[in-house]
Amino acid sequence: xxHRSLASTSTLAVVAVAxxxxxxxxxxxTGQTQSPATKAPPAAKSxxxxxxxxxxxxxxxxxxxxxxxxxxxxxxxxxKEFYTEQELAxxxxxxxxxxxxxxxxxxxxxxxxxxxxxxxxxxDPGKLRFSSNRTSxxxxxxxxxxxxxxAAKERNAELAxxxxxxxxxxxxxxxxxxxxxxxxxxxxxxxPGANEGxxxxxxxxxxxxxxxxxxxxxxxVIPTDGRxxxxxxxxxxxxxxxxxxxxxxxxxxxxxxxxxxxxxxxSEKLHLIERxxxxxxxxxxxxxxxxxxxxxxxxxxxEIPWTKSKGPVYEWACHEGNTMISTILxxxxxxxxxxxxxxx
Amino acid sequence: MRSWFTDLLIAGxxxxxxxxxxxxxxxxQATAYRAPRTADGKPNLNGIWQALNTAxxxxxxxxxxxxxxxxxxxxxxxxxxxxxxxxxxxxxxxxAAAKKRENQANWVKLDPEVKCYLPGVPRAxxxxxxxxxxxxxxxxxxxxxxxxxxxxxNMGTPTKAPGDSWMGWSNGHWEGETLVVDVxxxxxxxxxxxxxxxxxxxxxxxxxxxxxxxxxxxYEATIEDPxxxxxxxxxxxxxxxxxxxxxxxxxxxxVEFAEELLYGPLSxxx
Numbered sequence: 001x002x003h004r005s006l007a008s009t010s011t012l013a014v015v016a017v018a019x020x021x022x023x024x025x026x027x028x029x030t031g032q033t034q035s036p037a038t039k040a041p042p043a044a045k046s047x048x049x050x051x052x053x054x055x056x057x058x059x060x061x062x063x064x065x066x067x068x069x070x071x072x073x074x075x076x077x078x079x080k081e082f083y084t085e086q087e088l089a090x091x092x093x094x095x096x097x098x099x100x101x102x103x104x105x106x107x108x109x110x111x112x113x114x115x116x117x118x119x120x121x122x123x124d125p126g127k128l129r130f131s132s133n134r135t136s137x138x139x140x141x142x143x144x145x146x147x148x149x150x151a152a153k154e155r156n157a158e159l160a161x162x163x164x165x166x167x168x169x170x171x172x173x174x175x176x177x178x179x180x181x182x183x184x185x186x187x188x189x190x191x192p193g194a195n196e197g198x199x200x201x202x203x204x205x206x207x208x209x210x211x212x213x214x215x216x217x218x219x220x221v222i223p224t225d226g227r228x229x230x231x232x233x234x235x236x237x238x239x240x241x242x243x244x245x246x247x248x249x250x251x252x253x254x255x256x257x258x259x260x261x262x263x264x265x266x267s268e269k270l271h272l273i274e275r276x277x278x279x280x281x282x283x284x285x286x287x288x289x290x291x292x293x294x295x296x297x298x299x300x301x302x303e304i305p306w307t308k309s310k311g312p313v314y315e316w317a318c319h320e321g322n323t324m325i326s327t328i329l330x331x332x333x334x335x336x337x338x339x340x341x342x343x344x
Numbered sequence: 345m346r347s348w349f350t351d352l353l354i355a356g357x358x359x360x361x362x363x364x365x366x367x368x369x370x371x372x373q374a375t376a377y378r379a380p381r382t383a384d385g386k387p388n389l390n391g392i393w394q395a396l397n398t399a400x401x402x403x404x405x406x407x408x409x410x411x412x413x414x415x416x417x418x419x420x421x422x423x424x425x426x427x428x429x430x431x432x433x434x435x436x437x438x439x440a441a442a443k444k445r446e447n448q449a450n451w452v453k454l455d456p457e458v459k460c461y462l463p464g465v466p467r468a469x470x471x472x473x474x475x476x477x478x479x480x481x482x483x484x485x486x487x488x489x490x491x492x493x494x495x496x497x498n499m500g501t502p503t504k505a506p507g508d509s510w511m512g513w514s515n516g517h518w519e520g521e522t523l524v525v526d527v528x529x530x531x532x533x534x535x536x537x538x539x540x541x542x543x544x545x546x547x548x549x550x551x552x553x554x555x556x557x558x559x560x561x562x563y564e565a566t567i568e569d570p571x572x573x574x575x576x577x578x579x580x581x582x583x584x585x586x587x588x589x590x591x592x593x594x595x596x597x598x599v600e601f602a603e604e605l606l607y608g609p610l611s612x613x614x
């Protein structure tokens with residue numbers, strides 16, 4: 001939210017209030033969700049996951065994916081995929097002091113353009129943690145998103161150019177997150193922040209797994225009975241998800257995204273495979289592979305450990321409380337009127 | 345020692361009692377339906393459900409009427425329908441009755457549904473969109489197609505809401521075949537229908553979901569709000585299962601359909 005720049009100072013003030021409100025909102029939830037599990041032991045083979053009454057692996061509960069682990073591997077680390085315990089302890093200490101370098105992604109706890117007392121809003125730096133020994137959430141020797149194909153770069157540049165100079169013209173020019181259509185962490189695949197209320201609740205019924213994302217009350221009702229995707233002409237912001245069980249793992253396949261969903265610049269050919277495996281009573285391994293031949297030359301995979309949380313999951317009514325869009329547009333119209341007056 | 349006569353009397357009384365009991369339970373079951381069970385032995389309410397009535401237009405009965413947008417002609421006119429309120433009367437306090445009339449007169453401007461706001465309870469149950477019940481042992485999740493609204497009904501020890509919200513705080517329990525959900529901590533922003541029926545944040549709703557056949561449920565909601573109504577009142581209606589083979593809850597993110605209405609006037613004029 002620190003990227004916004006507007007001409008009108010009065011608008012800036014209102015936007016600052018909106019940012020503050022946005023910061024406040026997740027804090028109440030995060031305050032209670034941290035669990036200091038910094039180690040990432042590989043799933044113990046002897047541990048048998050509990051089952052639902054109808055005999056499926058039981059993934060239910062309230063989970064948090066908060067972590068300091070950055071999405072992409074810091075450049076200096078080369079092919080180093082894991083930290084030693086000592087390196088991890090050092091990186092955690094640095095992050096808690098607010099100067100993590102490239103090794104950690106501080107999320108909402110990072111230095112803000114306007115300095116708020118983050119502790120006041122529940123962002124306790126002492127609770128920041130890495131959820132595993134991984135140096136990046138993206139797995140493999142490279143640890144970064146593969147380079148974007150030239151045609152995809154061009155496509156995205158064209159879109160950005162079209163919006164340039166029109167950012168404040170209309171609601172349609174604003175990012176999907178601001179419009180409460182797809183908030184950053186509501187998007188799939190689900191990626192974490194360091195300290196942002198990001199609870200996920202799983203409820204299972206016969207033939208279905210449901211996943212409620214606290215952010216924007218985003219709910220996925222995923223059939224696991226082997227049915228096919230909805231017809232290709234039905235394009236959905238969050239795509240169409242169908243699942244099946246492979247041993248103790250829930251595998252979810254998602255296609256049918258819109259050409260505006262654009263996950264990290266993806267096209268409507270985006271194909272997502274997510275894998276949910278319970279590794280311990282209080283630990284889930286969430287893994288996803290992103291495929292989009294129109295955007296990246298090869299698929300790429302990330303792995304994110306989830307930790308059990310007490311909750312509760314709050315209602316996140318984004319659109320209902322959205323004063324940001326009207327404030328931004330009103331500010332832009334005032335700025336234009338003032339500029340026109342000066343020009344005369 | 346008891347005489348044979350006393351014994352006979354007792355036997356007769358017991359017989360009569362058993363007979364009465366049997367008769368009562370038979371009478372009770374004449375209309376009762378026993379639903380299939382989930383793996384953990386609870387009535388199985390899993391499925392995609394939808395109301396098929398005009399409750400979202402008006403909880404009370406009304407004749408058909410012209411729609412709010414003349415250019416849409418008969419496509420978006422108001423259908424006729426019988427009410428779903430027991431006794432067809434909503435017991436408004438005098439000031440609240442006046443506000444209801446005002447709401448109704450300014451429906452399109454004031455109805456939160458027009459703005460794609462979360463619908464609240466009980467309205468979520470009879471909006472003209474399906475919803476899905478997913479029954480876990482500890483929690484029952486109800487996912488509504490409209491606006492992606494959702495509730496998680498806690499079936500364990502009742503818990504207290506952390507604060508007021510649009511969809512409220514739901515604690516549930518089973519009473520025989522019936523899922524009873526106690527809903528509190530609803531805010532005062534939602535309406536009951538497009539006719540301006542409303543409530544305050546003192547609203548307390550008790551919902552009852554009772555299977556009545558393989559593919560229908562009876563939905564009842566008792567509505568209590570001493571700031572708005574002089575007494576509790578009740579609505580009831582059947583809910584129908586979507587039996588289509590490919591039935592799915594689909595994405596209905598209506599925010600983008602309300603943006604022009606909400607923000608259009610603030611856009612740059614070409």
